[in-house]
Amino acid sequence: MAEHSFPPRSSVKRWLVTTNHKDIGILYIVSSLFFFIFGGILALLIRTQLWTSGEFILSGSAFGQAVTAHGLVMVFFFLSPFAFGFANYIVPLQIGADDLAFPRLNALSYWLYFFAGMVFIVSFLQGGTIEAGWTLYAPLNLPAFMPSPGATTAILALLMFVGSVTASTINFIVTIHTHKADGLSLWHLPMFTWSILLTVWMMLIAFAALAAALLILGADHIFGAQYFTATEGGGLLWAHLFWFFGHPEVYIVFFPALGVMLETYQTFTGRRLIGRKWVILAMILVTLQSFLVWMHHMFLTTINLEIKTLMMAMTIGISLPFDLIVFAMIYTLLKGRIRYTTPFLFNFGALLLFILGGITGVFLGAIVLDYEFRGTYWVVAHFHYVMFAGGTALIGGLYYWWPKITGKMYNEFLGKLHFGIYFIGFNLLYFSMFLSWEMPRRVFTYHTGLETYNQMATIGGIILGASFLIMFYNLYTSYLSGPDAPDNPWEYSRTAEWATSSPPPLENFEGVPTYRNGFLEFEDRNAVADGGHVEHGHEPGRHPDHASWWPVTISFAGFLMLIGLAGLGEHFAYELLFIGGAAFVLLSAIGWGLEDFYAPEPLRGAKWPFDGVHKNKFGMWVFLASDIVIFGAFIGAYVFIRWGYGWEAWQNVPAESLPGLVNTFVLLTSSFTVILALVYAQRGNRRGVIAGLLATIGFAFTFMLIKSWEWNFLLPEAETLPEAVTMLVTLDFDVLFHTEGPAIDASIMHSTYYVTTGLHAIHVLIGVVALGYLAWRAWAHNAYIDGNERPVENVGLYWHFVDIAWVFLFPLFYII
Amino acid sequence: MASIKLYFAVYVALLILAVTKVIFIEFFEYWTAVGAILVSAFTKSALIAYYFQHLREEPRAISWLVLISLAAVLLLAAAATYSIT
Amino acid sequence: MWVFGHTGGGSDLRTQESVFEEIFLVFLVLGTIVGVVVIGYMLYNGWRYRASASDELEDPPVLGELPVGQGGGKKLALSFALSAIIVLSLIVWSYSAVIYVDQGPEMEENMEVEIVGAQFNWDFTYENGETLTDTLVIPEDQLVRFSVTAQTEPRLDVWHTFGVTELRIKADAIPGQTATEWVLADQQGVYLAECFELCGAGHSHMTADVIVVSQEEFDSWYELLSEDPDEAMENIPEPEEN
Ligand code: HEM
């Protein structure tokens, strides 16, 4: 779509089709605030129930739903998306980019998030949402204990959210590494951008583990697999998978807030960050260590003492870099000229809260103390002090960037008033929880001695909630009639977002930003363009696209499909919704593929250590890295359960290994043919490309046929080959799992076999769609032989990965 | 750009390595075979990644990206399994 | 370590409460000191360098400069080292109690009770095979070892956590896993056992009474339990007031 047809911000259509990072940032911020209100209302319900020690307004089940939904909404649908609203808006400005690397994918991330939230809301309407706590402990998280379809819907909502996060992660990793202005090396990135960079690196691995956990949980829910009901360690398996994600997740929500703090501490003191180098190193260390401490949430389980000791040591280890960061911020205050504007008040307060939360975290790190604190309000108080300290800093961020985003100033007095009331309410609410620490978490009745503390907390909660009325009023009036904001309202700000108008133009800066001479300068856009389009990566005569209908369409289709999937077997309407939704997803994905969407890549700029990798290929590799974690976690789950079962007592499901071996040959051969397609594309040989791709597709189908014969469901039913293929492609669930062969729920051995090879089979099918698309384009449009063989290469990378996955599945499930 | 001949040689090596897995389990003691099979599987993956996915032509950082996520998930599997021994 | 050196006999036996209270107290005191010092320092400097009271900045940052840091690393390193030493020594010190807390004291005599959680009850099975629901009677000053799990037969149950706050004991009750825990109760009384892991709609009500009585009273009741369980369950002994 050409630039002139891009609708203005006053049009609703603009907000549905936009792919511009600033628009998407605003969408994220607005939606996340909506979920903040939603989660806040749930919190007030919880606090109202706890006003008295006995029965009050909620039943046990309603209370369980409220605490679960409150946690999930606040962590997933508020905090992270709120932070990523700023990341979307600010990071490209700070690094001097026009937009993210994949603007259309960015819009998809947003809409997947939005509709994931809608799926979650629907789950309330289906006889109640999930009520297992935000940690979703197994086996309580299974239909045996929560039979309403709402629980399944909630899990699918989370899965859709993970899809959104994965797309964002790829986008931000590629953008920050390859779209920086000339002369802006990694080391010199502004602290907010640094914090987002490290956040997305953590997300890459953590959310892939969550994806695996949720996929397995989904298989347990929908297909009756037995992972988390297995007495051979199902409950512990969930705890491991969840906390391997969950611990990094707490830093994932905190790091962006830390980035805001590090920016505002510099701006509002007029000082540069003390020990900047050490702070960055400390943050990198935290990023790595965050994957080494997850079992401190499992000290009370049956895991052995050695591993607990190791995890304890790591936990303490990870508090040290945080120490350093806190001290660096405090020392930055010294010798400054501190201006207590609203953004700084919030960030100053955030550090105070964080210090308290951190100190109480050290208590939890000591195993002997944790044994007693586990499952009590001490934990609740601790994590609210740290996570909501993050939230506090982000609210400061909202005031800090508000003038930039809206071009309006807010009312400073109301802002300060908001902070004052907020801070009092916060401490009344959460400090009371430290005082009532002996109370178990997630109970809706408790013994009467604790009533005073609980009532203090409830009053604090109401004050905290009420303070936001001031904020919303302030922002609302500012938006409507506030004074215009200057480009740079904050004295001593340094970063590039303040060096453009408020709000910035579509392409962010009038000129092309560069730091070639050690400070920010702008080069004339036209001069750069005239000097050769190559310089700025524009293809001659093309303008970047900013609009597409496909992101919102695909996400809406996914919404329909998942609601249908959650209710399969409940009602005929669900089946219809699922099939219709799935077809809609497929069609809109094809529409996406056919759309010619152009987003240029800057050729100049600081890209180390990823110089010379095209952004699409880089993106594919980042995706594959997350897929490695997904497959690895599936394999890890298998190894874990098999170990619990007794390794050698385990029986492989396939009776013999020969079909598996043949399939190994088939896949290896397809890997060879897909590389042939690439070689022929490089040589400009059209027929070679088509032949290579078609052969690959042929082998893929051979693989699937053998697989399905092995699964022993298809050939006994199908009379002819086309019939078999149709059944394969339509994935008829009844036939799939309940015919000749032993069912998926026959034993844990069957479950692991079907689920893991099933995940692989889905990968093969997706590969077939992609390969088919390539073959069609090569045939109909003579594509890929004109020097642009990249799509063939990137799909090939994916296909080889599918092959590698099988290289491990074959021995694990057939031989050993 | 690699020649078809090289790719073919890699392909043949992969086929041979695939067969070895079935052979190891027949002739070695169980845990030795498991070890040998895993070595064979990792070798195959490395060959595919290095040649077919041509990691050898990419900046080293791409290989690190892959290795880091591999290491993370191996850690998860190993530490979780160890925790229940 | 001055407190955990002897765990062998008689008078050096420590209850879980006393171990916990001591460590908690030390953490609380040091944590408060650290908190007060750090927050006090921060507030003081925040006030001292407020804009209205401070001089013009020398070398103020300017818009568009390449981000760099300001010196001051030495002070940073020093305070970092200091806090690291406090944290590390606290943890190492507290760790010396872990083995004792995990394994319990060694005593000649002890009794064992199996605890099984199921939505939403606690079952306590004594060595004689008799099971009480939601009531546990144990003798004063005797080591009682628990094995804790959740029900798997006839119906798989969910994850619970058994804990008695006043006695400072807690253990996860996970289907298919067995955790161990011990208690040495030195005060007669009725203590409240609660569930500490969300386990469903009845989670809040998943409580039990832990009744600590004198050894003699326990012995006679236990005898009755072996002979006439129904009668024994009707006549749960009462702790003495003290
Ligand atoms: C000084 C550093 C920290 C230490 C030593 C620490 C330690 C711990 C430990 C051991 C637990 C497990 C408690 C239990 O369930 O028994 C825990 C829980 C938690 N921590 Fe921290 N923590 C620290 C900082 C943080 C930070 C910075 C965040 C997030 C911003 C955070 C968020 C959480 C959350 C969300 C939980 C509870 C999860 C749940 O059970 O629902 N912690 N912390």
Ligand SMILES: [Cu+2]
């Ligand atoms: Cu943690």
Ligand SMILES: [Cu+2]
């Ligand atoms: Cu419970």
